[in-house]
Amino acid sequence: MTATVAVIGAGPAGLVVSRWLLSQGFEPSIFEQGSALGGQWTAQPGRSGVWPGMHTNTSRILTAFSDLPLDGDLVFPSGADILDYLHRYARLFDLNSRIRFGARVDALARAGQHWVVSHDGIDERFDKVVVATGRFHTAFVPPVPGLETFAGSAGAITSYEYRGPSAYRDKRVLVAGCAVSALEVAADLAGGGAHHVVVTQRRQRYVLPKYVAGVPSDHRMFTRYGALADEALPPAEIDRQLKEIVVESAGSPEQYGAPRPAESLFAAGVTLNQNYLPAVAEGAITIRPWLHSVDGTAVKFGDGHTEEFDGIVFGTGFMLSLPFLADDVRATLNVDAGKFDTDRHTFHPDLPGLAFMGMWDQSGGYFVPLELQARWIAYTWGGVIPATEDAHQREAVAACRSLGLRKTRMNLAAITFARAAGVEPRLERWPDLRRALLFGPLAPSCFRLDGLDALPDAAARFAREAAAFGAITDNELTQREHSYWSSVERARTRTPRDFREVTVEQRFR
Template sequence: MHTKVAVIGAGPGGLVAARWLLAEGFDTHLFEQGPELGGQWTGEIGASGVWPTLYTNTSRILTAFSDLPHDGDQTFLSARQILRYLHRYAEMFRLKDRIRLSSKVIHVKHGGGRWSVETADGAEAFDRVVIASGRFQTPALPPVPGLSTFSGPEGVRSTFDYRGVEPYRGKRVLVGGCAVSALEVAAELAHGGAAAVTVTQRRQRYVLPKFAAGVPSDHRIFTRYGALAAERLPVTEVDRQLKTIVTDAGGSPEQYGAPTPDPSLFAAGVTLSQDYLPLVAEGRIDVRPWPLSVSGPDVTFADGGTQQFDGLLFGTGFRLDLPFLADEIRETLGLDDVHLDADRYTFHPDLPGLAFVGMWDQSGGYFVPLELQARWLAYTWSGRVPGADLGAQRAAVEAYRARRGLPQKTRMNLAAIGFARAAGCEPQLDRWPELRRALLFGPLAPSCFRLDGPDALPDAAEEFARAAAAFGAIESPEFTDREQADWNLLQSH
């Protein structure tokens, strides 16, 4: 009898988890609360933070799964193109007939050796459950004193609810936050006819353009070398190397008239945005410190200045929200608005048969690490790779708990390499000497994780070589002088 698995969510994480669970022989069923597969990429009002004119801030090569490259050579894709891609992926692996649309899960609990998944249609028993319902669904507005009194005609909204510039044409808009949604919305408002756009931030981040010197920036900053450096080199050296990549690509914010960030990139943070800093330099976006208070239409900032606004938009993060989990499960996980105790964001030793996909906070694109996490999960449950013993899992959970209160965001390349190692598919440098430079300093394209290990593909090397050379950055197998110096330093540690 096949093991019956419920996957909660039919966005990218749920779809890729179902694809690999099916490949490993599991009887897999997906529950999707919305009327269409795709998760955030549907743009459904109230359930998605994707607005109609949004384009990805990650390149097409890193916004794909290993079995299905995107058509064409467009570098950054629209939300509608990503949704069509997810439909094609679901059709390719015959997932659509397994998705129960408009089936919101209201309760998950464990008892009698099985898992119960309850929807409005009743409860159903499963042997195992995967939670892939999304990390970015419940926006968090900041606790600014007086925010509820704001009386501007466009009110207070999260960027999660932003659907275009039309309501803000000719209006004075304050955009709060320094992550990608805040900066991209601010840039769109400035281009789209807002009378004045002001961005308010707690701290100034470094800003990396999406495209620099003909190469998508996610190809430069999220590399395997970067993951190895994070493991072996002092934090100060990794900080220096990343800051060099960022400032070489786009300069430093103060050069554009924005505030000066902390000298440490790790302390300041970094955001991808192509147009934000040039618009600051042109005076089309003003930058202010964080608000102290709001009173009617007036916002008072930390520098003592006060301005009137017609609308406030905040891109200030999300709460981790899994309301359907039974109380005892929530307690075991130590679940709160930020944290979920699990071994590498996936398994908990006291909850066998339960797993999570896509529940970590990250900088960089999710498609590649989501697929690697899904493979690790499926391989572990099928026995193709050995699962971590309980002691190792408990140690991993304790290590995560010890980091509570510290910044939780991880980088895409660190997540991807960690999951690839667990799944047994990290590419081996000594087996691919002709690809050595691309594997270290090129993009972490999904094809490179089909070179070795379970489900390796015969054409993966050719596909990865094309991906690495797509923008002309990794055409030669020889290291540049900087790459050679960085590699020598890494080898010395």
């Protein structure tokens, strides 16, 4: 009898895991509380933080799954383009017939060896469940004294509620935060007719343009080399190398008139944005310390300066919210303590038959690691790769508990899931692609070179995608690349080990 799987959510995570579950003979039923597939990319108020006219800050090649390239000439597609892509992907694998629209899951609980999904007054039993509801739906607003008194005409909202600059034309707007959503909103407002835009932040981050010298920055920042180096080199050296890429590409924020960030890129953080620092340099955006208090329309900042505003937008991140999980499941995962105790954000040994998709926080795009996580789940449940041993799972859960919720990088997540699924490309098998596999983009095609579901045209596809923007045009390492890779090889010689056996702490440091 075919095993049944409930997939909760019809966004990118739910769609890609359903595609790979089908490949292993499972029968997924996709529960979607909205009226359309796409998750965040529907741009529907209340269901999405994507506003009309928004474009990705991840490149076309890395914002796609391995079975379907994202067509078109745009390097950074619009939200509408991504939604159209997800519809095409669903049609390609006949997923629409499996989606139950308007089906809001109210509870998920264990029942012996099965799982019960409760929705619309109905309880349904499934062999397995994948939770793919997304982690960017419950915005976090830090406590600010007097915020409830704010009386500006445009109100105080979160970036999740932001729907473009038109409502702020000729208004004075305060944007709170320094990560991607805050800087995207601030730049959008500055170019969209707001009278005055102020960004309030706790610390100054480095800012990397999403496009430098004709090459998307995610092709440079999120490489296989970066993941291997993270395992072999001291954190200070990783910090230095990443900062070198950022500062050589964009300079340092103080050169644009922003505050000087911490010397360490890891301490300061880095955000991808094309227009923010130029707007600061032109005076279209002013930067202030973190807001101290609010009184009516007046906002007082940490430096004592007070200013009047018509609107406030908080781009201060999101909280992981899984309200439908039964109490015992929540306790096992430690959710109510603000944690998410799992083996690599996916499984828990005490919750057999339950898996999670896309619940980690990272820099960089999610499409590539999501597909790899989906393949790991499908291959494990399908029995075509061995499940992680119980002791190793518990070790991973303990490590996750000690680390807590932390931000990682797209390449670290992708390589972790690729190893778990047994599809990490092997350098020794592809000498003609060595440079591309180390320093080129982590395109989805490179994870169809080796292992299960390898494709005969993957090498040609990956070669094209690695060279698409001119960063990788031959197989000779540049002088810097050779220096970087030599340092990793020396470290591996000093400390021999199988790179496939690195710890969770190293993978998600």
